[in-house]
Amino acid sequence: HIATMQSAEKKLLEILPSLKILILHSKIDAKTTEDEILKFVAGGYDLLLCTSIVESGIHMPRVNTIIVENADKFGIADLHQLRGRVGRSNKQGFCYFLIEDKTALTQDALKRLVALESNSFLGSGSVLAYHDLEIRGGGNLLGEAQSGHIEAIGYSLYLKMLEEEIGKLLSRKSAAASVELKISVNAFLNSEFIREDRLRLDLYRRLSKCAEASEVLEIFGEIEDRFGHADIYTKQFIDVMMIKVLATKLGLRVISSMDENILITLASGDKVRLKAQTRDDDDVISEILIYLRRELKNANLR
Template sequence: TLIIDRADKYGLSQLHQLRGRVGRGRERAYAYFLYDPSKPMTQQSHDRLATIAQNTALGSGFDVAMKDLELRGTGNLLGDEQSGHIEGVGFDLYVRMVSEAVEAYKEPERTEPVAVSIDLPIEASIPVDYIDSDKLRLEAYRKLAAARNEQDLEELREELTDRYGNPPIEFATLFAVARLRNKARALGLTEIIAQGNRVRVAKIDPPESVQMRIARIYKGVQYRPVTKTYLIPTPFAGSFGSEPMGSDEVVAWTDQLLDDLAWKPQSRR
């Protein structure tokens, strides 16, 4: 039998290691973790004791370690600092950043993914009644922004469905914008930003055949080769006799624009 007084003062890994000192033989063993109920307990202390109480099965050390990582932060992987504030960027994004850094070390010639800024007249947000926690809602936004391909988006959709239920209709627009960002990234673009009755697209250096095609399709378009920027007239605001475009229409128009920018003439045989 093991008795630990003021167990709330111990770290999670310490409690797990101490509990493992007993109960290794055929005789049933007991570990009692005591705390003073008359003194206030911090939320982290409560979480540590709750984690120990919940993970009693053989082989639960991994779950305890992951919870300890969540509570304390990952710290500095290359130094002795072990109190990093992982909450600042979120655990999933932090792990992705570390993974990208490792891949960059293994493959120094690999180019960094392009950061794409998209600012269009689109209403796309996560409803508060779907994810009521500001922190968890921000985490979902981070994961959506970090999605690099269709597989990432599908995995995120499955995760959200598993945690919060079927996503509302507003998510269709959010995922559509994420697809626009990935398509723009594949073209090497850095921004698609609406400015009045035009949209600015940068940076792109299209061949002459594409420039001629864009000029034919989008009347009044301007291309500035010095900054590698397109200024393209948009129908977002509508015109006489027509209503302004809705979010779905803006997404569809922008998607078609990206297809036109990616157009390549068919080779003649």
């Protein structure tokens, strides 16, 4: 707060008497603010003591540390912007969110701080936006009041269900039905490989929306870039997503497997039977992918 800045400056100077401190807030005129900021960026001051006016639009590559007092009183977006003021060059950035009493934190404030602590990687803004929506609620989307809790099903699923219901009311046909997969293999995003629940759910959501094989491969490349060499279960899940994309392009109805036996139901209702070399998961998946890629290649040549 502007009213407490002088006392904060006094406390800092008691600790470090030679500290050169610049004080800025919204009541200081724009010309003075600009001149003083330029001096600070050039190294004329050691520390900037200010309100949240610096949260956006200021590029200070020399600055490597920011300390936010009473961080529990800020929103997620504010705190995410504030911590973005540091680490903007080749210097390691440090951000400290200070609170007076952890036991006095509200549930929402705790959720906000935990979300920010857990999502500090590059490009985490979209994940934080979902956290923010789930904490604050999605607002009154339809009608005079909104009942129920979005957090019970997650915001993405809520929007998907809402979109489907609106489509029904408008008598619109839903998007082309996806192929039904009944493949008996162990395929999932391994929690030991991707430990953060929120990240796994987000990857499941993104993979489920893929319509092209290139999109699946791009996400897989991102996974290995962020988390390292993928384990067998994660790789097999990516392969299953690839099967889904290719099968949908071919208009297939069902793909099922039992041991090494594979049954594919075509759009016409005809059935194709395949047999993998063994009942091992990787052989079953490989046999299906070989068939789908061959059929897709033939379809493109026609």
